[in-house]
Amino acid sequence: MPVARPETSDARVIAHVDMDCFYVQVEQRKQPELRGLPTAVVQYNEWQGGALIAVSYEARSCGVKRSMRGEEAKAACPEIQLVQVPVARGKADLNTYRSAGSEVVGVVSILAQSGKCERASIDEVYLDLTDAAESMLADAPPESLESIDEEALKSHILGMSREDGDDFKESVRDWICRKDADRRDKLLGCGIIIVAELRKQVLKETEFSCSAGIAHNKARSYLFSKLASGMNKPAQQTVVPYAAVQELLSSLPIKKMKQLGGKLGTSLQTDLGIDTVGDLLQFSETKLQEHYGINTGTWLWNIARGISGEEVQGRLLPKSxxxxxxxxxxxxxxxxxxxxxxxxxxxxxxxxxxxxxxxxxxxxxxxxxxxxxxxxxxxxxxxxxxxxxxxxxxxxxxxxxxxxxxxxxxxxxxxxxxxxxxxxxxxxxxxxxxxxxxxxxxxxxxxxxxxxxxxxxxxxxxxxxxxxxxxxxxxxxxxxxxxxxxxxxxxxxxxxxxxxxxxxxxxxxxxxxxxxxxxxxxxxxxxxxxxxxxxxxxxxxxxxxxxxxxxxxxxKEKNRGMPSIVDIFKNYNASPQAKEETQEDSTVSLTSNRGNLSSSTNHSSEVNQEVEDRRDTEWGYKVGEIDQSVFDELPYEIQRELRSFLRPNKRPNSGKSKSGDGSASSSIAHYFQPLKR
DNA sequence: ACGGATCCTACG
DNA sequence: TCGTAGGAT
Structure with missing residues (x-):
């Protein structure tokens, strides 16, 4: 299932951001009376009170768990508020959650403009903050800051002993500002500050709280944002320093690893007699490959060491x-x-x-x-x-x-x-x-x-x-x-x-x-x-x-039934550079009932310009190469439109200026563009 | 390389 | 549990 990706670069800063009990928060924003109450979202009501699909932290502490039925939840926590998923056309309708999800992705991607952002699910994103962290380290390293954000000081730093109160925050501050730290850890320190700021902004813009994991690759940040937020409390952020990885993994139950929660994980337990990720270390790469094939084998070998070279894709929209x-x-x-x-x-x-x-x-x-x-x-x-x-x-x-x-x-x-x-x-x-x-x-x-x-x-x-x-x-x-x-x-x-x-x-x-x-x-x-x-x-x-x-x-014999226009666009979009720019074309619908954050104004012109720049060189088709019969069948208006696309007026190549004013600022505001209303 | 079908995994 | 998603083969 999983496939191995060798670690390409050493010191990335990758964050995984995960909304806390997302559907519940969506409902609580819609009905603020529910805030702070034990709440769960259920789907359908007919049979045993419906199935729980999201549970608030208050309800969790009453012992309510996901994949309980509504009635069980009532039994465990009589005062629980059950909100039903909307129904349309006789089926559950998740649109409100979907659009709340795109709202979040939109906000995050704007905030993280300097880094790549990937929509991992309806309520999760990955961020590649390497560039932002590096610039911060160069321009305004944490130790140069007069004060560190409170939110950042609440971070969990794995491997660091935890005491309560100011002592704790003091030691977090020390860790972030340590002068003699490994460069990789210094970058993580910057990541802490950036993510803390980002999470605060997300809360401000969307009213949703979230948790985050910050580490050197996707696997680690994912794992620890999940582990930490799954533990007890919402709105946490967790950092995984390089040196802490091995020990943490060594005792981690194998089934907790992403991708190992199912059959593969079970097979590791039963066939190899393994319980923790650490146990995996005994097996040579070839041994694992023998058991699980070349791809899965190498992936296992790597993941046991917390190695994962998977990149953050700049994709903000679902693929299906x-x-x-x-x-x-x-x-x-x-x-x-x-x-x-x-x-x-x-x-x-x-x-x-x-x-x-x-x-x-x-x-x-x-x-x-x-x-x-x-x-x-x-x-x-x-x-x-x-x-x-x-x-x-x-x-x-x-x-x-x-x-x-x-x-x-x-x-x-x-x-x-x-x-x-x-x-x-x-x-x-x-x-x-x-x-x-x-x-x-x-x-x-x-x-x-x-x-x-x-x-x-x-x-x-x-x-x-x-x-x-x-x-x-x-x-x-x-x-x-x-x-x-x-x-x-x-x-x-x-x-x-x-x-x-x-x-x-x-x-x-x-x-x-x-x-x-x-x-x-x-x-x-x-x-x-x-x-x-x-x-x-x-x-x-x-x-x-x-x-x-x-x-x-x-x-045309081939492409039966395929609207040719799709072919044309497909070919157009297949051009090498055209993609990966989902950052800029973030026409993510920010259909919030509050602010209307159309990210377009700034970017769309740039995008259009880019499109125009590529027209002549990168269209898969040139106008003469489109089968005339195909072209003729298109509605006239589209023919006209396509002609203008296919014969562009050449424009001077304005090399896509990397956004950012370049002015060094000692404030972290430099790394974020505040949202304009 | 690519695309259809199938399987697996995860999560609100 | 259901409704969705993504990725590997």
Missing amino acids: HGSGKTFPGPRALRSLSNVQHWLNQLSEELYERLSSDLEQNKRIASTLTLHASAFRSKDSDSHKKFPSKSCPLRYGVAKIQEDAFNLFQAALREYMGPFGPKPQGNKKETWRITGLSVSASKIVDIPSGTSSIMRYFQSQTTIPSCSASGFPQEHVAVTPSASESCSEQKSAETLPAMPEEDITVTYTSPDLDNSYRDIDIVLEKDASCQSNEAKEFPTQSGTQTKTIGRKINNS
Whole structure:
């Protein structure tokens, strides 16, 4: 699973910042009355009071633990406040937490402007503060400061004996300011001050408290930010000096290490008889490689020594979006139309999130994947894996819904295999669906400032046929996108008709205002979705926009079903330098109900300029190289826009000035740009 | 090198 | 527990 990365440079300063019981804090910010009370966030309420997914520190001290049910929590702590995760479309809706998460990432990335910042999860970031720490050491080393921040003095310095009160803070100060310290430790000392300041700012800007680990690499900072915050208290920061690493690891239970909490960790315990990380040291690198393969073996050898060369990626946005739901036990889905109903819900949510991503971050996803889990009762291998399927992603709710359903049916046929779709003349299916999810991946940036492209995709979101005409439509037409790209290419073969119940399925489709309205559609009895004569939605009178994907497919053999514009952007974005600059293009949506921190003003011009600088040299396509038939199929506005992109007016190469005024300041404010309101 | 499918891991 | 994510193979 894990892979080894040799340590590249010696003295990095890496911080892992982790929000304390994040969902609880989000709810407490929304409902300040809850602050200070034992609180937990639960998801669903029906069964045993719902499942706890986040627990406040007050509740933890009452003995409430994550992965208790709501009722257990009430028993352990009668005064606990249980807040429910919002529900939308019949499923948990995590959007409020997601946007609070991007709010945090946005603030952190701005504060850490001088260093790389990586969104590690909804509430965690890694920071590479090496440069900031080095500049501080050069310009304003801690010992030169007249006073050290109180927050910094509260840090835990591992390996340092801990006494209470001022003595403790005094010794922290001494450690930070020690003149004869190892350079690596001095850098960590700077890291302490920087992170303390950053955490204070995050609290001020977002009202969320967080904990942090500061060390020389990701593995160490992660581990100790987790260990420390998991211990007892929120809002802690922990430093791992070089010299303390070995001893701390030596007695650390192996299962506590990231990546070793599961099967691999268990295997180490049982197969090698190991309990602590220190125990791993006895095994030679080759021995570990023999047991666990070359990659995992070397990784283990390294991690036992706290070595990890993994770099902090400058990525502030997620790499995929997914929407899923489980249907445990008796709630398992037993009919195709029920599956379709839920796929429609999930697809709707997914589309909504793709739309925001497009709007806010100018990104488009290009792959749609369907995952499901299932079992077949009353049969030998009742727990065969349900295969995943993917296809090119077409923008538009109805398209995603269609494609998802088609992917599902393809997967189901494969899953059922020889059993065939209709094993007995019985009424009910033999399969049960216990989980469904749709996800969108391979997300690429599109050049900013191309407004017509935005309009193009927006127009794609309207369903021309039914919403305008009001005619009931048979909506399960096969589209080339999903059906052709599914594994079974025997397109000529008529697929076995799936039994379909008479049922009213609610389709929802966005109208022009992006608000949703419901349209009831009665599925035909034999909605043998499977006629492979691709039925196109009747191209609607009013709509200019064409489904470019298909037409292009006809003229261009490869890339079936893939909107060519995605190809173009993909190629564009594949240019070597284009990425890694996620720092600057931090169009992270700072959709806070309080401050509106649009980070753009400062940066966007710079980004645009950069984009323009690369145009001529780094576009994967030159205008003449784009297949004319592809180009012609694009909406006129986009053609025009692309032409202007492809033939840029050359501008003087203004070497991207490293932001920062260069004025040396003795204040740490130098390392942070205060947020402007 | 790349992409689809599968598996594993982690966490609120 | 569920709903999401990321990474390795």
